[in-house]
Amino acid sequence: xxxxxxxxxxxxxxxxxxxxxxxxxxxxxxxxxxxxxxxxxxxxxxxxxxxxxxxxxxxxxxxxxxxxxxxxxxxxxxxxxxxxxxxxxxxxxxxxxxxxxxxxxxxxxxxxxxxxxxxxxxxxxxxxxxxxxxxxxxxxxxxxxxxxxxxxxxxxxxxxxxxxxxxxxxxxxxxxxxxxxxxxxxxxxxxxxxxxxxxxxxxxxxxxxxxxxxxxxxxxxxxxxxxxxxxxxxxxxxxxxxxxxxxxxxxxxxxxxxxxxxxxxxxxxxxxxxxxxxxxxxxxxxxxxxxxxxxxxxxxxxxxxxxxxxxxxxxxxxxxxxxxxxx
Amino acid sequence: xxxxxxxxxxxxxxxxxxxxxxxxxxxxxxxxxxxxxxxxxxxxxxxxxxxxxxxxxxxxxxxxxxxxxxxxxxxxxxxxxxxxxxxxxxxxxxxxxxxxxxxxxxxxxxxxxxxxxxxxxxxxxxxxxxxxxxxxxxxxxxxxxxxxxxxxxxxxxxxxxxxxxxxxxxxxxxxxxxxxxxxxxxxxxxxxxxxxxxxxxxxxxxxxxxxxxxxxxxxxxxxxxxxxxxxxxxxxxxxxxxxxxxxxxxxxxxxxxxxxxxxxxxxxxxxxx
Numbered sequence: 001x002x003x004x005x006x007x008x009x010x011x012x013x014x015x016x017x018x019x020x021x022x023x024x025x026x027x028x029x030x031x032x033x034x035x036x037x038x039x040x041x042x043x044x045x046x047x048x049x050x051x052x053x054x055x056x057x058x059x060x061x062x063x064x065x066x067x068x069x070x071x072x073x074x075x076x077x078x079x080x081x082x083x084x085x086x087x088x089x090x091x092x093x094x095x096x097x098x099x100x101x102x103x104x105x106x107x108x109x110x111x112x113x114x115x116x117x118x119x120x121x122x123x124x125x126x127x128x129x130x131x132x133x134x135x136x137x138x139x140x141x142x143x144x145x146x147x148x149x150x151x152x153x154x155x156x157x158x159x160x161x162x163x164x165x166x167x168x169x170x171x172x173x174x175x176x177x178x179x180x181x182x183x184x185x186x187x188x189x190x191x192x193x194x195x196x197x198x199x200x201x202x203x204x205x206x207x208x209x210x211x212x213x214x215x216x217x218x219x220x221x222x223x224x225x226x227x228x229x230x231x232x233x234x235x236x237x238x239x240x241x242x243x244x245x246x247x248x249x250x251x252x253x254x255x256x257x258x259x260x261x262x263x264x265x266x267x268x269x270x271x272x273x274x275x276x277x278x279x280x281x282x283x284x285x286x287x288x289x290x291x292x293x294x295x296x297x298x299x300x301x302x303x304x305x306x307x308x309x310x311x312x313x314x315x316x317x318x319x320x321x322x323x324x325x326x327x
Numbered sequence: 328x329x330x331x332x333x334x335x336x337x338x339x340x341x342x343x344x345x346x347x348x349x350x351x352x353x354x355x356x357x358x359x360x361x362x363x364x365x366x367x368x369x370x371x372x373x374x375x376x377x378x379x380x381x382x383x384x385x386x387x388x389x390x391x392x393x394x395x396x397x398x399x400x401x402x403x404x405x406x407x408x409x410x411x412x413x414x415x416x417x418x419x420x421x422x423x424x425x426x427x428x429x430x431x432x433x434x435x436x437x438x439x440x441x442x443x444x445x446x447x448x449x450x451x452x453x454x455x456x457x458x459x460x461x462x463x464x465x466x467x468x469x470x471x472x473x474x475x476x477x478x479x480x481x482x483x484x485x486x487x488x489x490x491x492x493x494x495x496x497x498x499x500x501x502x503x504x505x506x507x508x509x510x511x512x513x514x515x516x517x518x519x520x521x522x523x524x525x526x527x528x529x530x531x532x533x534x535x536x537x538x539x540x541x542x543x544x545x546x547x548x549x550x551x552x553x554x555x556x557x558x559x560x561x562x563x564x565x566x567x568x569x570x571x572x573x574x575x576x577x578x579x580x581x582x583x584x585x586x587x588x589x590x591x592x593x594x595x596x597x598x599x600x
Contacts, residue, residue, distance in 0.1 A: 055500070075501045076500070076501070076502075076503040080501075081502075082497075082498070084494045084497065084498055085494070086492065086494060088492065088495050088497070089498075090495060090498070092516045092517060101504075101512075102503050105499075105502060105503045105508055105512075150501075153502065153503065
C-alpha cells in the first residue's frame, strides 16, 4: 500500500493456454507521470495495458491502482479509462452523445450530461463538432473525441493503446504535444503503449522497455538512450551502433562516432550508403568483421570531406562514449 | 483507344436480356391476365378489362378463404421473423466465444438447409402424431418454418457479427455499461441494419414457404397452401389476381423497409452541424 504510486504491478502474468504473453512483470508507476510501454509487436505491452484496464483477466500476480488492489475488479471500478487503438467511437452516436455515454450509463439526466459532455469537447477544442457523427470527422478529431470520452469519467489513470498509430506523421507530432500537455494539466497518470521509440522518447517520464513478455529496462528516456541495458534495447532505441568489443558487446551513439580514414586505431570499415538527412548526413558502414554501423555526421563536417559508397574508412569514437552491454 | 464495343458485349447483353425475360416474363403475363374481363379465361386473348377477379378474392369462396389465409400467413411470418431475429442474434453473439463443440453445433444448426424440405415437414408431422399432439399454425407449422429460416438467419448473423469490432463492447464496458446496457445501447444499434435484414429475410422465407408447411399446417392453411388448393381445384383469373396482390404486398414491404432505413440514415446525417 504505497500511495506514492498510481499503478503497481506485482508479478503480473498473462498466459494464453501454453503460451505466456506476459511473464511475472513488476513495475511501479509514480503519481501523475507519463509512462510509455515500448517494445516490438508481441512483446506483451498491449496485454499488460489490457490487464491494467481490466479487459483481460490476470493469470497471476496483482495490479494495484493508487495503493488499492484492483485484480479481478471490473474496469469501471478501477479508476482507469481506456482509449482504444481504433478509438472505438460508437458510430451511431454523435460526438456529444459518445462523450456523454458514461454519464448516461450512470443515469445522469439528459440536460446535465450534455452540458458536461460539451465542456469536455471544448477541452479538446471540438465544441463546434458536437452534433457530428464520428464518420464525419478526421482521424485527429476522432482521436480527440475518444480522449474526451475517456476523460469525462474522471480517471486517475488513462490508458492509451497505440493512440497515434492511425494518424499521419505530421499530425502525430502535433497530437503528441497535445497528449503531453493534457497529462500535465490534468495531473493524472497516462500509460501509453507504443512500438515507436520516437513517440516514447518524446513523451515519457518513465519508459518501460519490453521484450518477449518481460520488462528489460525502466528509466527516463535519457537513461535508456544513454545506457541501454542490452544490445536488443540499443538496437530498438536506434541511433546506436552495437559492436563487439574486447569484453563483449558495446554500444556507441551514432552521432558520437567519427570517420577518420587516415587516423590510427578504430575499426576499419567500408562505406555502404550515404543519406543526406538535412542537418546531418548518415553514412552507413560495414566493418571489415561484417558488422553494420552508421555514423551521423554534421552536414558541414561531412561536406568538408565527403565519402563515396564503396570507399574504405575507419570508424572511431572516444572511449568515454563507449557503453558496455549485458548481452 | 478504340471506343467500339467488342461483339461479345452484344452477345452477353443479349443473353442477359433473355434471362430477364425468362425471369419476369411469366409474372408480367400473370399481372396482365389478372385484369381479364368478366367473361375471359385463364389464357389470352383478353376479353375486355375488369377488376372483377380482385373482388372475387375477398369473397370467401366455395374452395378457399383467401383473406383469412392471408391473415394467418402474415401473423405466422411476423412470429417466425421475431423468433429468428432473437435466436440468430443471440447465437451470432454467443458463437464469437469459441466453446468446445462450437463447430459441430454450427454444422448441425445449418444442416437443416440441405435436408429435403418435404421430409423435414413429414418428420415433424409424424413426431406430433406419435406424441398425440394436435398440429397447428403456431405449433408444428411454426417449428417447421423455423427449421428453414433459422439456418439462414444464423449464417447472416455470423457474417454480420464477424465484421463487428469487439472494442465497441469493451469501450462500453470501460465507460461503465453493464451487460444489458452494452447490448441495448451499443451492440444492437450498431448491428441494426444486419438485424433488420435477418428479420425481413425470415419474414419473406416464411411468407411463401410451402414444402415444410404443407404437412404440418393442421386444419387452417397459410396463403401459399390456399393458393395451391385453388390451382388444383378451379382455374379462374382469380389466381392471377392473387398473384398480383401478393406481389404488391411484397414490394410494399420492401418499400417500407427501405423508407425506414433511409429515414434512419437521414436522421443521423441531419445531425451534421
